[in-house]
Structures are given as C-alpha cells and as structure tokens.
Amino acid sequence: MSEQTDAGTGQQSEGGYDPHASSLRGTADPAVLEELYAIRGSIDNVDATLVYLLAERFKCTQRVGRLKAEHELPPSDPGREAAQIERLRRLAADADLDPAFAEKFLNFIVSEVIQHHRAIAAENR
Ligand SMILES: C=C(O[C@@H]1C=C(C(=O)O)C=C[C@H]1O)C(=O)O
Numbered sequence: 001m002s003e004q005t006d007a008g009t010g011q012q013s014e015g016g017y018d019p020h021a022s023s024l025r026g027t028a029d030p031a032v033l034e035e036l037y038a039i040r041g042s043i044d045n046v047d048a049t050l051v052y053l054l055a056e057r058f059k060c061t062q063r064v065g066r067l068k069a070e071h072e073l074p075p076s077d078p079g080r081e082a083a084q085i086e087r088l089r090r091l092a093a094d095a096d097l098d099p100a101f102a103e104k105f106l107n108f109i110v111s112e113v114i115q116h117h118r119a120i121a122a123e124n125r
C-alpha cells in the first residue's frame with residue numbers, strides 16, 4: 001500500500017485517494033465539514049477493514065471450492081447456509097444491526113462464492 005502525507009493538510013492518502021472528496025464543499029459551514037471529515041476517517045478505516053476481511057474470506061472459500069471440486073461435492077451447502085444465517089441474525093440483533101440486512105449481506109456474499117465454486121468445478125471437469 002502506498003501512503004503519502006499531504007504537505008498542506010497533513011492527511012494520509014493512498015493511491016491518489018482524497019479523503020476530503022465531496023460534493024458538499026462550499027455548501028456547508030467549514031466546522032460542520034471538519035466534523036464530517038473526522039467521522040468519515042473512521043468510515044474509511046472500517047471500509048478498508050471490510051476489504052481485507054472479504055479478501056481473507058474469499059481466500060478460504062476458494063480453498064473450499066477446490067476441495068469440493070476435487071471430491072466432486074456440490075458447490076452449495078444449503079444446510080450450512082441456514083445455520084450461518086440463523087447465527088448471524090442472532091449476532092446482528094445483539095449488535096444492534098438489522099438482522100434482515102445481515103441476512104441479505106451474507107446471501108450476497110454466499111451467492112458469489114457459489115458462482116466461484118461452479119467455475120472451479122467446471123475447470124476441473
Ligand atoms: C464455503 C462453502 O460453500 C458455500 C458457501 C458458503 C459461504 O460462503 O459461507 C457456505 C456454504 C456453501 O453454500 C462451504 O460449503 O463451506
């Protein structure tokens with residue numbers, strides 16, 4: 001990751017990313033914008049973490065895909081998915097996150113994983 005500190009603002013940026021990019025410039029009080037940018041700094045950290053977490057998860061699921069293909073197991077496992085959804089809905093509720101959103105998010109990821117598994121199985125045939 002290439003990180004630079006902007007001489008003028010002291011802001012860290014990677015790959016030309018401007019953490020102050022906004023369509024709101026000039027429309028709000030500068031103090032409000034400063035508060036907004038401070039909160040967005042944390043949003044950026046969370047988003048970066050999500051990318052790293054997803055990358056690790058997909059590394060794992062690719063391994064599962066290769067294992068399933070080698071042993072001619074089906075790409076999807078509905079029993080496993082149902083248990084994951086139930087668990088994540090419970091965790092979401094405890095964390096004050098909408099369980100329906102948690103379920104939708106998991107389903108979105110799992111459907112991508114299953115497509116990968118189908119592709120790996122097709123390559124193995
Ligand atoms: C990763 C697997 O394959 C599929 C994808 C899953 C997931 O992304 O969590 C879960 C179940 C399967 O439908 C698995 O069987 O563990």
